[in-house]
Amino acid sequence: MFRTRTRYITLIVGIAAAVALAATATGCGSESKASASTQPKMTHMSPGGTSDAANLRVALDNLLGEHAALAMNATNAGYSGLKSFPSIAAQLDKNSVALSKAIGSVYGNAAGNTFLNGKDMWRDHIKFFVDYTVALASHDNAGQKAAVANLGKYVSKFGAFLAGATGLPKAAVQNDLLAHVTELKQQLDLYAAGNYAAAAKTYDNAYQHMFMTGDLLAAAIAKQKHLS
Amino acid sequence: MKTFVAVAAVATAASAGIHFAVAPEHFHEWWGFGTFFVACGVAQLVWAAFPSSAVIGIGGNAALIALWAFSRTTGLPFGPEAGMPEAMGPLDVASVLLEGAAVVALVWNRVAASAQSIPFPHIQEENACFARARATSR
Numbered sequence: 001m002f003r004t005r006t007r008y009i010t011l012i013v014g015i016a017a018a019v020a021l022a023a024t025a026t027g028c029g030s031e032s033k034a035s036a037s038t039q040p041k042m043t044h045m046s047p048g049g050t051s052d053a054a055n056l057r058v059a060l061d062n063l064l065g066e067h068a069a070l071a072m073n074a075t076n077a078g079y080s081g082l083k084s085f086p087s088i089a090a091q092l093d094k095n096s097v098a099l100s101k102a103i104g105s106v107y108g109n110a111a112g113n114t115f116l117n118g119k120d121m122w123r124d125h126i127k128f129f130v131d132y133t134v135a136l137a138s139h140d141n142a143g144q145k146a147a148v149a150n151l152g153k154y155v156s157k158f159g160a161f162l163a164g165a166t167g168l169p170k171a172a173v174q175n176d177l178l179a180h181v182t183e184l185k186q187q188l189d190l191y192a193a194g195n196y197a198a199a200a201k202t203y204d205n206a207y208q209h210m211f212m213t214g215d216l217l218a219a220a221i222a223k224q225k226h227l228s
Numbered sequence: 229m230k231t232f233v234a235v236a237a238v239a240t241a242a243s244a245g246i247h248f249a250v251a252p253e254h255f256h257e258w259w260g261f262g263t264f265f266v267a268c269g270v271a272q273l274v275w276a277a278f279p280s281s282a283v284i285g286i287g288g289n290a291a292l293i294a295l296w297a298f299s300r301t302t303g304l305p306f307g308p309e310a311g312m313p314e315a316m317g318p319l320d321v322a323s324v325l326l327e328g329a330a331v332v333a334l335v336w337n338r339v340a341a342s343a344q345s346i347p348f349p350h351i352q353e354e355n356a357c358f359a360r361a362r363a364t365s366r
Contacts, residue, residue: 009277012241016273019245023319101256109256 053222056106061214063099068184068210070095071129072203075188078133089130096122106221107165114161121161125154129184136192151181166220176213183209232337236285236330237276243289243326244272246319258307268292282334289327289334296324 070092077085096116104112116122128150135143159174166173183206190199221227247269255262275285298304299314 012237012276013273015238015241016245016248016269016276019242020249021245023246023249097257104256109252113256 052227053218056222056227057215057218059102060218061211063095063102064210064214065207066095067092067099068180068207069203071126071184072187072206075129075133075184076191078130079137079188079192081137092126093123096126103165106225111165118161120150120153120157122158125151125158125181128154129188132185133188136188148185151185155181162217166217167224168216168220172216176216180206180209180213232333232340233279233282236333236337237279239326239330239333240272240279240285240289241276243292243323243330244269244276246323246326247272250319261307282338286331286334289330293324293327293331296320 070088074085074088074092077088100112100116100122102112103115114121118124128147131150132144132147135141135147155174155177159177160170162168162177163170163173183202187199187202187206190196190202247265251262251265251269254265271288275281275288279285300316303314
């Protein structure tokens, strides 16, 4: 009786373990909330037969382009004191989570988490921009300088992190990030000064620049992970 | 009768395996989700190992199906992306199908068991006749 019961429990635990292993091995985990909206699968072939490398490039380009657009929409709304700011900021954070999952799908969950929540990493750089926006709106020069200094730390530290992960030259990544940060700051400065035509032009440049960043990262990751 | 319970236990154990497999990615999303998936897996595994209560088996699996449906249509009201419906994936659909199979098997088992305990009409009639005969003979 006891032996039969032990065998039965062993069988049940074995079934659960086998299914868990099979599910892990297939790597087709449950879809996330973010993936429903903004996170294309980065390592699977698309139904149309597009290559993994192309999927990766499109995914990063889309997410980074969306990041720039939402970030500028958020800072403009924040500066103007619009009620739309919290909603745009929430959407921007969803984009950040989607980006971290994209990174996590390539380099593992721990790397994805560091990308998102590490000190002076992704979420921090958005916070620094919010700090800058608040300081700009309140004509707080010291606050603006502090926010810019923090953004400098972000460029340095986050650039080193991305370079270490992708194998790209650190200086190249940091220069690219510096261009991104500068464009976003410049766009807000122009918007705040009422120079809307120049702000719109800079907005477009900042958006387009993200596709360069996406291409740069995608090419490095594809080479590193031997994606075709 | 034991076959239905065995089917429910195996399906529930398989569903537990899926919950364990996806727990790490949910921990990455939010610790609360990860903990929930581990707790679900443990609860399902314990029930599958000791499937004595059909009510718990039916209720637990049905609750998980309902929660899944809610998360895919309305979105959970808490967590990092509260109110945002989740997309369906192959593993969560497989898990829900297994839970559904367990519920069906357990319900079927109960229906079959209760059907066997219902006396046939002609037996009831015969019993009534015997009762009348006994009463008359006194």
